[in-house]
Amino acid sequence: MALFNRVTIVGLGLIGGSVGMAVKRRRLARRVVGFSRRPATLQRAKRCGVIDAGTTDLHRAVRDADLVILATPVDTIVPLARRAASFMSAGSILTDVGSTKETIVRALEGRLPRGIAFVGAHPLAGSERSGIATARTDLFRGSVCIVTATSRTNRRALERVRRLWQTLARHVLVMQPARHDRLLAQVSHLPHMVAFCLVAAAGDEALAIAPRSFLDATRVAKSDPWLWESIFLSNRAHVTAAMKRFERQWQMLRARLAWTDRPALHRFLVSAKSKRDALD
Amino acid sequence: MALFNRVTIVGLGLIGGSVGMAVKRRRLARRVVGFSRRPATLQRAKRCGVIDAGTTDLHRAVRDADLVILATPVDTIVPLARRAASFMSAGSILTDVGSTKETIVRALEGRLPRGIAFVGAHPLAGSERSGIATARTDLFRGSVCIVTATSRTNRRALERVRRLWQTLARHVLVMQPARHDRLLAQVSHLPHMVAFCLVAAAGDEALAIAPRSFLDATRVAKSDPWLWESIFLSNRAHVTAAMKRFERQWQMLRARLAWTDRPALHRFLVSAKSKRDALD
Numbered sequence: 010m011a012l013f014n015r016v017t018i019v020g021l022g023l024i025g026g027s028v029g030m031a032v033k034r035r036r037l038a039r040r041v042v043g044f045s046r047r048p049a050t051l052q053r054a055k056r057c058g059v060i061d062a063g064t065t066d067l068h069r070a071v072r073d074a075d076l077v078i079l080a081t082p083v084d085t086i087v088p089l090a091r092r093a094a095s096f097m098s099a100g101s102i103l104t105d106v107g108s109t110k111e112t113i114v115r116a117l118e119g120r121l122p123r124g125i126a127f128v129g130a131h132p133l134a135g136s137e138r139s140g141i142a143t144a145r146t147d148l149f150r151g152s153v154c155i156v157t158a159t160s161r162t163n164r165r166a167l168e169r170v171r172r173l174w175q176t177l178a179r180h181v182l183v184m185q186p187a188r189h190d191r192l193l194a195q196v197s198h199l200p201h202m203v204a205f206c207l208v209a210a211a212g213d214e215a216l217a218i219a220p221r222s223f224l225d226a227t228r229v230a231k232s233d234p235w236l237w238e239s240i241f242l243s244n245r246a247h248v249t250a251a252m253k254r255f256e257r258q259w260q261m262l263r264a265r266l267a268w269t270d271r272p273a274l275h276r277f278l279v280s281a282k283s284k285r286d287a288l289d
Numbered sequence: 290m291a292l293f294n295r296v297t298i299v300g301l302g303l304i305g306g307s308v309g310m311a312v313k314r315r316r317l318a319r320r321v322v323g324f325s326r327r328p329a330t331l332q333r334a335k336r337c338g339v340i341d342a343g344t345t346d347l348h349r350a351v352r353d354a355d356l357v358i359l360a361t362p363v364d365t366i367v368p369l370a371r372r373a374a375s376f377m378s379a380g381s382i383l384t385d386v387g388s389t390k391e392t393i394v395r396a397l398e399g400r401l402p403r404g405i406a407f408v409g410a411h412p413l414a415g416s417e418r419s420g421i422a423t424a425r426t427d428l429f430r431g432s433v434c435i436v437t438a439t440s441r442t443n444r445r446a447l448e449r450v451r452r453l454w455q456t457l458a459r460h461v462l463v464m465q466p467a468r469h470d471r472l473l474a475q476v477s478h479l480p481h482m483v484a485f486c487l488v489a490a491a492g493d494e495a496l497a498i499a500p501r502s503f504l505d506a507t508r509v510a511k512s513d514p515w516l517w518e519s520i521f522l523s524n525r526a527h528v529t530a531a532m533k534r535f536e537r538q539w540q541m542l543r544a545r546l547a548w549t550d551r552p553a554l555h556r557f558l559v560s561a562k563s564k565r566d567a568l569d
Contacts, residue, residue, distance in 0.1 A: 097325065133500040153498050182498065195495035200506040202542060203483050204563040209538040215475035218433050218462065218569060220413040222509045226480040228542070229502045230565040234558035241546055241554065251490070252543060258489040262482060263532060266521055278514035281485040285510040286497060 012172055013038040017074035019067070019089060021045045023136060024106050025080030025146025029059035031177050034146050035080045044070035053141050078171070079105040084239040087116045090127065101123030102166045102172045106132055108193065108236075109244040110157050110186035119161040126166035129157035129186060132178055133197070136229040154178035176214045190244050194251035198244060201237055202252065204230040292452055293318040297354035299347070299369060301325045303416060304386050305360030306424025309339035313456050314426050324350035347382045348376045356449070359385040359441050362517040367396045370407065379404030382446045386412055388473065389524040390437050390466035399441040406446035409437035409466060412458055413477070418513040434458035437466045470524050474531035478524060481517055484510040505516065 016038035018025045025043075032039050043060035044067055045051050051063030064070045071077050071093045079086050079093070086107050094103055103125055107113050110129045117127040134152040136143065152175040158167055167183070174181045204227045211219070241248055264275040296318035298305045305323075313321050323340035324347055325331050329392070331343030344350050351357050351373045359366050366387050374383055381407055387393050391410045397407040414432040416423065434454040438447055447463070453459045486505045491499070521528055545554040 025516060077462075087465055127421040133498060135500075152500070154497070188494075192492075192498060195491045196499040196503040199490070200487060200502045202539075203487060203506060204565075205558055206538040206542060207480060207483060208561040208565045209541075209557070210479070210534040211475045211564075212472075214468075215472040216564065218413060218435070218567060219476040220415075220432070222484075223476040224478045224568065225505045225508055226483060227565050228505055230561050231569075232562070234555055234562055238551060238554045238558055242549060242551065245546060245549070248546065249543075252539075255486055255492040258486040259482075259532075261489075262486060263529075266525060266528065269522060269525070271518060271522065274366070274518045275514055278485055278518055281488040281510050282512070282514055284491075284496065285484075285488045285507050287503065288496060289511075 011036060011039050012169065012176070013076045015040045015042060015074045016076045016078065017042040017044060017071050018060065019044045019070065019077060019079045019093060020057060020081035021050050021081065021141050021144075023139050023143045023148070024132065024134070024151065025078070026054060026059045026107070026141045027058070027134075027146065027148035028078055028080060028177070028259050029054065030057070030144055030146040031149060033058055033178060037173060037176060038076070042070055042074065050141050057144070059141065059144060067093060071096050072098065075101045076173070077101065077103045079103070079107070082236050083107040083109050083113070083243050086113050090117050090121070094121040094125045094127075097122075097125050102126050102128060102169060104128045104130050104170050106130060108197070108240045110155075110189045112243050114157050114159065114160050114186040118159060126163035128162060128166050128170040130170055130174060131155045131189065131193075132174065134178075137229050139236070149174075149177045150179065152178050153180050153182060155182050155184060155189050155266070157189060158183050159185060186192070190247045191250070194244055194247035198240060198248050199233065199251045199255055201229050202241070202248070203255070204228070291306065291316060291319050292449065292456070293356045295320045295322060295354045296356045296358065297322040297324060298340065298352050299324045299350065299357060299359045299373060300361035301330050301339060301343075301421050302360065302423075303419050303428070304412065305358070306334060306337070306421045307338045307414075307426065307428035308358055308360060308386070308457070309334065310337070310424055310426040311429060313338060313341070315456060317453060317456060318356070322350055322354065330421050337424070339419070339421065339424060347373060351376050352378065355381045356453070357374070357381065357383045359383070359387070362516050362519050363389050363393065363523050366393050370397050370401070374401040374405045374407075376400075377405050382406050382408060382449060384408045384410050384450050386410060388520045390435075390469045392523050394437050394439065394466040398439060406443035408442060408446050408450040410450055410454060411469065411473075412454065414458075417509050419513050419516065429454075429457045430459065432458050433460050433462060435462050435464060435469050437469060437491070438463050439465060455498045470527045471530070474524055474527035475534065476529050477519060479531045480536055481509050482521070482528070483535070484508070507563045521565040
């Protein structure tokens with residue numbers, strides 16, 4: 010069932026490519042157009058069933074779309090959105106898939122040319138890998154997608170973006186951008202920071218014998234640094250708050266170890282284990 | 290090819306059970322005997338091909354063994370080793386699979402009854418799961434095993450324990466106990482501490498949307514608290530040193546974020562990524 014006439018995806022990496030594949034596979038749009046700066050990416054995207062047609066010209070890419078999805082690194086979304094919106098037709102919708110939401114939504118919602126509605130979204134799927142070659146039709150199937158809503162959100166546009174993600178993801182949550190950024194700092198940005206620090210802290214001799222616990226905990230340190238420095242910086246306040254939350258627990262664990270306070274250490278580990286057990 | 294006549298495994302959990310299965314499968318001993326306090330565990334171990342026979346009587350379990358393998362939590366190894374050694378025959382070997390080595394080796398090497406040699410070992414395999422039901426024949430196949438050597442180590446016994454693990458594991462490294470504990474603190478004990486703290490620091494709303502990066506980084510927080518408090522406490526000095534190494538990186542990352550120093554942040558992430566990329 011086509012939800013849209015023409016969907017344009019700006020940025021054909023892991024997320025943008027997977028959105029294209031999934032939209033085409035489920036026939037959610039009559040036509041899927043891709044924009045990339047690199048012709049080779051467009052060719053590959055067309056060959057892999059990500060898009061029906063591609064262009065390196067942003068104007069041509071977006072002018073006839075009723076939905077434009079920005080799937081580029083977080084710090085490029087606002088300027089790209091402004092440029093894309095200047096070419097879009099009245100009544101069309103602009104959305105994104107960026108990993109932080111407050112900065113983006115504040116800059117764009119209600120601030121685009123008349124008739125262009127912006128709705129922020131963030132599918133919590135991804136991987137330490139990136140690029141069109143890693144795109145997968147089922148990337149979002151088991152994932153949550155967060156769609157943002159504020160007092161300025163266009164309700165009709167919100168509903169259409171929500172329906173798109175309800176089709177692609179396991180579950181859609183609608184929430185304020187600040188809440189999104191606060192929660193994601195705790196369960197996504199923090200594990201990434203910890204992973205980079207664990208690797209940075211390990212000596213070469215130790216790395217040579219790294220067991221699975223280390224490899225799993227640091228898998229995301231293989232992620233693209235450029236993507237992640239953008240995410241950390243664009244969510245600095247919430248990331249800093251999450252770091253403080255982590256530090257409080259760390260200091261507690263450290264003190265219990267220093268004092269050889271086994272009963273308190275035991276309670277700490279039992280409590281964390283029971284929270285973690287409940288997630289599976 | 291039988292390396293031993295009779296191997297006795299004391300403690301039939303994930304590691305002890307997997308050692309039994311692998312030793313039997315490869316016919317490394319003519320007979321594998323198991324000791325557990327729980328008859329139900331012995332019955333299950335026998336049914337699953339972990340042991341040929343089992344007993345809840347430590348004396349009977351070890352008196353005729355030429356190799357006794359202690360596979361119980363780290364803080365039970367020293368007292369159990371002393372008891373077991375008092376029943377063992379001259380010329381036989383006692384070894385363990387404990388996750389920390391310095392305390393254990395210092396307490397046992399050269400301090401057992403005459404004719405009983407102790408050799409410390411630690412296969413770097415395991416899982417957040419525990420118990421006989423999780424044992425697997427191939428648990429050690431892709432793993433490193435560390436065997437400890439000091440100036441007091443009986444060379445003949447060391448060689449026999451090394452040969453056992455060369456057959457079961459991918460690779461055997463012989464090193465001083467203190468070096469083992471220093472390296473493991475960095476790549477095993479630290480990721481466990483971080484995992485417990487990440488879970489403890491996350492609020493319930495955030496946990497409800499935890500993505501794969503969080504789940505992977507915190508998988509080991511499902512581990513048995515009792516096992517891990519023993520490991521942390523028995524390796525307190527090295528764990529504390531590893532925590533300090535982590536904290537230095539954490540403070541550096543925090544400062545780069547606080548100053549919005551993007552070039553320095555970029556260099557930090559690039560350097561960690563390249564170390565991590567080199568591990569796969």
